[in-house]
Amino acid sequence: MIDFGFTDLGSVAIFVVVLSVLVFVHELGHFLAARLFKIHVEEFGLGFPPRALGLVRDRDNNWRLFFGGKVPSQEELGGPRTIYSLNWLPIGGFIRPAGEDNPAVPNGLAAASKTARIVVLAAGAAFNLIFALLVFTVGFRLGWPDRVVIAQVMEASPAALAGLRAGDVILSADGEDIHYIPQVRQKVYARLGQPIDLTLDRGGQTVTVSVTPRTEWPTDEGPMGIAMDRAMVTDYSWPEAFVRANREIVFQFQELIYLPGRLMRGEIAPELARPIGIVGMNDLTRVAVTTAQEINQWYPVLQLVGLISVALAMTNLLPLPALDGGRILFVLIEAVRGRRMDPAREGLVHMIGMAMLLALMVLITYQDIFNPIIPR
Numbered sequence: 001m002i003d004f005g006f007t008d009l010g011s012v013a014i015f016v017v018v019l020s021v022l023v024f025v026h027e028l029g030h031f032l033a034a035r036l037f038k039i040h041v042e043e044f045g046l047g048f049p050p051r052a053l054g055l056v057r058d059r060d061n062n063w064r065l066f067f068g069g070k071v072p073s074q075e076e077l078g079g080p081r082t083i084y085s086l087n088w089l090p091i092g093g094f095i096r097p098a099g100e101d102n103p104a105v106p107n108g109l110a111a112a113s114k115t116a117r118i119v120v121l122a123a124g125a126a127f128n129l130i131f132a133l134l135v136f137t138v139g140f141r142l143g144w145p146d147r148v149v150i151a152q153v154m155e156a157s158p159a160a161l162a163g164l165r166a167g168d169v170i171l172s173a174d175g176e177d178i179h180y181i182p183q184v185r186q187k188v189y190a191r192l193g194q195p196i197d198l199t200l201d202r203g204g205q206t207v208t209v210s211v212t213p214r215t216e217w218p219t220d221e222g223p224m225g226i227a228m229d230r231a232m233v234t235d236y237s238w239p240e241a242f243v244r245a246n247r248e249i250v251f252q253f254q255e256l257i258y259l260p261g262r263l264m265r266g267e268i269a270p271e272l273a274r275p276i277g278i279v280g281m282n283d284l285t286r287v288a289v290t291t292a293q294e295i296n297q298w299y300p301v302l303q304l305v306g307l308i309s310v311a312l313a314m315t316n317l318l319p320l321p322a323l324d325g326g327r328i329l330f331v332l333i334e335a336v337r338g339r340r341m342d343p344a345r346e347g348l349v350h351m352i353g354m355a356m357l358l359a360l361m362v363l364i365t366y367q368d369i370f371n372p373i374i375p376r
Contacts, residue, residue, distance in 0.1 A: 011286035016090050018285065019278075020046065022128065022309050023093040026316070029127030030095050030120055037116040040080055040098040040107040047087035048094070054085040091278065101347040103340065110343060117331050121324045128313035129249065132306040136245030139302035140236045144244070147171070147201075148181050149231030157225020162211035164224075169201040169231055180251060181228050186258070188213045188223050233297060252310045279368035281308065321353025 024046055034041050045051070053067050059078025066072060071083065080098070097120075099108020109117060150168045153159045170178045173187045174197055187196060195212045213223035236244060284304060291300040317325040327350070334340045 015282045015285040025131045026124040027093045029123035033120040033123035043083040043096040045085040046093045048089040125313035128309045132309035135306040136248045137241045140241035140244045143233040145230035147232040151229040152227035154225035159224045159226045172199040322350045
């Protein structure tokens with residue numbers, strides 16, 4: 001029996017731990033890549049300042065513990081050293097490479113080769129994807145819903161007229177193997193007014209039903225008139241779990257790419273596709289933990305951890321100023337132009353980008369609190 005000792009405060013604690021681990025993994029990727037290319041990292045911090053305590057090696061290569069801002073001097077340390085810090089604000093983390101925007105700093109990030117900078121900047125997202133792959137692999141090994149089940153059939157709907165029943169498991173649609181609810185939605189909206197052949201598992205028997213999604217429908221029913229859920233929790237061998245975990249990550253990337261088109265086609269409601277922040281993710285954690293306890297399965301929590309890790313990777317790779325993807329874009333522009341943009345100007349662009357991202361985070365947090373994605 002899975003028991004997290006769940007309370008509202010417990011969900012916050014679990015979320016903080018999950019996010020801290022994911023950010024640590026992200027920053028660890030940057031850190032190890034920087035070390036690989038001999039780029040000096042001034043500080044590797046868990047949480048955000050103010051600093052609670054730190055560890056640093058002295059000139060004799062012994063670890064020294066210090067508290068707050070009382071960092072030993074360069075003379076005591078015998079030269080530049082990396083500070084490993086624990087900070088008071090528990091959500092997040094960071095690395096501070098030397099010379100991030102100043103190519104004049106020796107052994108700094110900006111002074112490194114273009115290849116080194118791209119690898120260091122992309123390594124955080126890469127580590128998040130690797131971590132998500134591990135989480136999904138464990139999830140599939142322990143048991144994961146791998147099919148779509150019809151939870152409800154609306155009266156007088158195309159699904160009801162075609163003979164679909166609650167409990168039917170959708171195996172394929174027009175010959176395409178079905179594993180995810182969005183696959184069904186995409187197929188339905190692409191074939192409005194046209195018949196779709198569904199292959200179903202009905203109580204152990206395989207049946208084929210032809211259903212024609214309507215072109216107009218009640219807002220709470222959809223074109224076919226069904227409600228869907230995930231079904232069939234299955235244990236997989238480690239090799240098969242690894243393969244399915246890769247497929248899960250690819251699917252999540254595809255969902256992000258297809259999202260704008262699905263919004264324009266009306267396949268999903270705009271309020272369900274809006275970005276969510278820390279408060280919204282905490283709400284999702286609360287639901288995942290509650291569901292895991294109710295069904296005695298780990299996959300709701302592991303799925304959420306994996307999805308947040310993938311989202312963290314994808315978000316950081318967006319080509320926006322201040323994000324890793326934005327910095328990579330500047331390196332690529334430098335490679336095309338054959339010369340570097342003025343560091344002061346680039347730093348200003350990233351600073352403005354950071355201010356805009358912080359403003360967006362405030363707006364998203366406001367939405368999460370006053371228009372929660374999951375009712376409290």
